Amino acid sequence: MLKKKVTDLRSAIGLLKSVPGQLLETNEPVDPHAELSGVYRHVGAGGTVMRPTKTGPAMLFNTINGHEDARVIIGLLASRSRVGLMLGTDPERLGFLLKEAVSNPVAPIIVSKDKASCQEVIHYAHEPGFDIRKLVPAPTNTEEDAGPYITMGMCYASDPATGESDITIHRLCLQSKDEISMYFVPGARHLGVFRERAERSGKPLPISISIGVDPAIEIAACFEPPTTPLGYNELCIAGAIRNEAVELVSCLTINEKAIANAEYVIEGELLPGRCVREDQHTNTGKAMPEFPGYTGPANPELPVIKVKAVTHRVQPIMQTCIGPSEEHVNMAGIPTEASILQMVEKAMPGRLLNVYAHSSGGGKYMAILQIKKSQPSDEGRQRQAALLAFSAFSELKHVILVDEDVDLFDSNDIMWALNTRYQGDVDTIFIPGVRCHPLDPSQSPDYNPALKDKGISCKVIFDCTVPYHLKDKFKRSKFKEVDPRRFTTDI
Structure with a gap:
């Protein structure tokens, strides 16, 4: 939870300084022309930045070439855990x-x-x-x-x-x-x-x-x-x-x-x-x-x-x-999640457990929806939730639906669901010819002559949820509940 009250940028930086691993500060002179971003690409950019990159601390440069009294901070919001820390949740x-x-x-x-x-x-x-x-x-x-x-x-x-x-x-x-x-x-x-x-x-x-x-x-x-x-x-x-x-x-x-x-x-x-x-x-x-x-x-x-x-x-x-850093993912993606949660909850209360606007979509193009099916009549509602998600955020391109036993914040777990709970010919829903976002280079008549204009896309739902009548056949292996701290300090 929040340790210090955050009211402005400086109090946010003060909070990060009190938490190990959240802020890297340097007095090394840096050129704001390309060099500063080139450095942070390796330190903590993440997101859709070309590899090698990673999610890491924010970085405060205290010596900026050509700007004697100024400092520059980058990556303040480039970590979901750091955003949670600064917003107190x-x-x-x-x-x-x-x-x-x-x-x-x-x-x-x-x-x-x-x-x-x-x-x-x-x-x-x-x-x-x-x-x-x-x-x-x-x-x-x-x-x-x-x-x-x-x-x-x-x-x-x-x-x-x-x-x-x-x-x-x-x-x-x-x-x-x-x-x-x-x-x-x-x-x-x-x-x-x-x-x-x-x-x-x-x-x-x-x-x-x-x-x-x-x-x-x-x-x-x-x-x-x-x-x-x-x-x-x-x-x-x-x-x-x-x-x-x-x-x-x-x-x-x-x-x-x-x-x-x-x-x-x-x-x-x-x-x-x-x-x-x-x-x-x-x-x-x-x-x-x-x-x-x-x-x-x-x-x-x-x-x-x-x-x-x-x-x-x-x-x-x-x-x-x-x-293209993880900072954009969080700034755009978390409001996207809130918008989808709001719209779906109004239409079908209690069925949408959580939403994650995935990093690979920059917080805009892809959303993972975690759905709970409690009764036979819930079958099909997961796809209705996906349609509502597209209505809640028009720039959304892909929705992946997963069950409550899948960690929607773990890409490997999402891929596991895609590989074991999805068949392309029956679990893919195409919605062609819908306005999306002009910065996606694939959303262009040059890429697909069937598209009438730049920014028009085929939106897709990947339904990786288990059909309700088959839920008993898709139960994950259960392991004994133990406290690992008896055996290691790394947990």
């Missing part, structure tokens, strides 16, 4: 924690500027020498990246029509001393709706980007519809997780709010009618590594944020992640 119960938080929101509050540590140091864009690239040590993941990227920026904006606010995470590339390009997955984010409404009226959309915040905010920001529909502010989920309202502060140069205890805040406006090519300075044709494990193509036309100011804490800590 068992790793296996994280989906349930978030499910309850969605249903019991705690709205954010606004505090005065004198209580906002994010505004301890202020840099205005109109001042001589202002350059966001020198102020914010945004790394590049690889040497092919389109530029330095902010990968853990909490983007906060408000609907120009209703005033309702929301927070999401986007791909943000530093393009010049005061411009940032912003990538929107088509139709998937509330801020995209806000931007389109402002664009139609010909007005800029004020936006703040808070970097280095309470991990509860970073996880909550990754919820998507229908669990959090338009008008639902995900900061309310973070408040529920902590049982304490998230504190916001008014920005200095725009009519918007930012997270009061963030390490950095970038204030700016999304400009109407202004777009740039994502790789305009590198011409690599590539953006940055994304969660499926491939480097995304550079977008030829992205909206632009015009930066008005950068504020930060004294000796700020930049937070970043490797796009």
Whole structure:
């Protein structure tokens, strides 16, 4: 359980320092251009990163080339057990924690500027020498990246029509001393709706980007519809997780709010009618590594944020992640689990025991559903649960169904179920021609000419559950219950 109260990034780091094996700190100078991520790839990235990699501690770099006073932390959320530690629950119960938080929101509050540590140091864009690239040590993941990227920026904006606010995470590339390009997955984010409404009226959309915040905010920001529909502010989920309202502060140069205890805040406006090519300075044709494990193509036309100011804490800590790392798995996957749990429980209470958004799908493409069949009429409900999972999270591509005696967090146990409780011709359900996610390179007419558009996929259910009438024939071998601590200290 939680040993120290976590309210911001620094208290989260303090907690990790008190637990052996959760944080690696180094004073060795590191280049934020490709080297920093290259190091962490070996230390703790995991996820869909090309091997060799592993799940390991978070890493804090205290000496960043070109940034004298700044530090960079990477991999804060790149371990499910570490996320559980920082959110105060068992790793296996994280989906349930978030499910309850969605249903019991705690709205954010606004505090005065004198209580906002994010505004301890202020840099205005109109001042001589202002350059966001020198102020914010945004790394590049690889040497092919389109530029330095902010990968853990909490983007906060408000609907120009209703005033309702929301927070999401986007791909943000530093393009010049005061411009940032912003990538929107088509139709998937509330801020995209806000931007389109402002664009139609010909007005800029004020936006703040808070970097280095309470991990509860970073996880909550990754919820998507229908669990959090338009008008639902995900900061309310973070408040529920902590049982304490998230504190916001008014920005200095725009009519918007930012997270009061963030390490950095970038204030700016999304400009109407202004777009740039994502790789305009590198011409690599590539953006940055994304969660499926491939480097995304550079977008030829992205909206632009015009930066008005950068504020930060004294000796700020930049937070970043490797796009395809286990960090993305947890940020995207745990809200996915909560969304599936919520929808299936409403439709068929008591039958879905747990959900795991598997690492190999980056937290988005694959979910393992653990189902309990208690009576003959439960047969077939496992497949209905899978259909509900696709409805709960539209970017889901594959669902694997397993019984209650399978450890859904153990990939070997899942493969065992696939090998002994599954027949391809009777236990595979294909759902072709469904919209999924454009970053999967196989979801393209180039890969499958039958697909009508990029991002359309054949969704698949792998039913690895035992038919109810055969359950007695598929019982696992039972071993004697003993206490192994009598014989070894390694348990």
